[in-house]
Amino acid sequence: MESHCPNQEDYPMNTQPLIIDGHLDLSMNAMEWNRDLRRPVADIRALEQGMTDKPDRGNSTVAFPEMRAGNVGICIGTLIARYAKPTHPLGGWRSPEQAWGMVQAQLAWYDEMIRQGELTMIRNGVELEDHLSAWNMGETKTIGFLLSLEGADSIVTFDHLERLYERGLRAIGPAHYGPGTYAFGTNSEGSIGDKGRELLKKMDGLGMALDTTHLCDTSFWEAMDCFQGVVWASHSNCRSLVDHNRQFSDDQLKALVERDAVIGMPLDAWMMVPNWVKGEYPPVNPQVTLDQMIDHMDHICQLAGNVNHVAIGTDLDGGFGTEQGPLDVDTIADLQKLTSLLSARGYAEAEITSILSGNWLRKLRQL
Numbered sequence: 001m002e003s004h005c006p007n008q009e010d011y012p013m014n015t016q017p018l019i020i021d022g023h024l025d026l027s028m029n030a031m032e033w034n035r036d037l038r039r040p041v042a043d044i045r046a047l048e049q050g051m052t053d054k055p056d057r058g059n060s061t062v063a064f065p066e067m068r069a070g071n072v073g074i075c076i077g078t079l080i081a082r083y084a085k086p087t088h089p090l091g092g093w094r095s096p097e098q099a100w101g102m103v104q105a106q107l108a109w110y111d112e113m114i115r116q117g118e119l120t121m122i123r124n125g126v127e128l129e130d131h132l133s134a135w136n137m138g139e140t141k142t143i144g145f146l147l148s149l150e151g152a153d154s155i156v157t158f159d160h161l162e163r164l165y166e167r168g169l170r171a172i173g174p175a176h177y178g179p180g181t182y183a184f185g186t187n188s189e190g191s192i193g194d195k196g197r198e199l200l201k202k203m204d205g206l207g208m209a210l211d212t213t214h215l216c217d218t219s220f221w222e223a224m225d226c227f228q229g230v231v232w233a234s235h236s237n238c239r240s241l242v243d244h245n246r247q248f249s250d251d252q253l254k255a256l257v258e259r260d261a262v263i264g265m266p267l268d269a270w271m272m273v274p275n276w277v278k279g280e281y282p283p284v285n286p287q288v289t290l291d292q293m294i295d296h297m298d299h300i301c302q303l304a305g306n307v308n309h310v311a312i313g314t315d316l317d318g319g320f321g322t323e324q325g326p327l328d329v330d331t332i333a334d335l336q337k338l339t340s341l342l343s344a345r346g347y348a349e350a351e352i353t354s355i356l357s358g359n360w361l362r363k364l365r366q367l
């Protein structure tokens, strides 16, 4: 097979500010959407012309070359495999064991990307600082990622959790959509129960971070009470701007700020503006741009009284593409537009640096 391993000639020194994206489903795109992320976005789109098995075919926005072009040198990359009982509204794997199997496939893909020098895994402070300095000096184009699990249903037993920790897992969002094994997620409502409490205790013991995104309100408050360690919300917007249980209320945002959490802002259009109609193309709400992302950031900064708790968590290609994203984002490289947009909204240079990378770095350094 032809090698796509990045080298310095392909990617000259990037003088743009470093961007950290707190939520990308890289391995889901590789293993379930069948996208070779070493290829440019244009190639991936071309290969999907005429395909209809997923709503976002031909509209992808994320690939390694575009991450490098946008100086997205670090991300939180997920493992994601939902177990769904027959009544689950969105469906999923029929057993936790199958979900575990999909997680292994996704891990195997990350391993191979690491072996080829496309990605490097960040598991501790030393690896973070080593990668950060090499990236910022232009010595590497290997993209750093912290491994997180979106929805914990694939953890069959707590022995499986320890095995994932040994493979590099450093953060978990206990729930995804609907009722899960360890917590209730988006569009459902219920307690984390004994299993959820036990999971959070084990995560505390291992020094893992809690990702509160997707937790329903009851599970959110219980998890915040029970968990002692590092907390963030990788991809969540504000309920006061777009009213939906998937978003956080002001009380939840304030509680996250009190725990020094960072909240990554996603670019899924229906979470950015009210009354977005899914599945309509061309979009019936064509006014969605990165400006609405900044509206959500602004709201949290006002609640917090500072810029220390907002960051980027795009969720780009997390089951949607350009058909359901901001008009001014063709690929992930367009995140660099945020610098001038934030500046135009009155943010100082140091504040913009915090939002683009500094706030995530603060949390990653605590692991």
Ligand SMILES: [Zn+2]
Binding pocket: 150, 214, 235, 315, 318
């Ligand atoms: Zn998600």
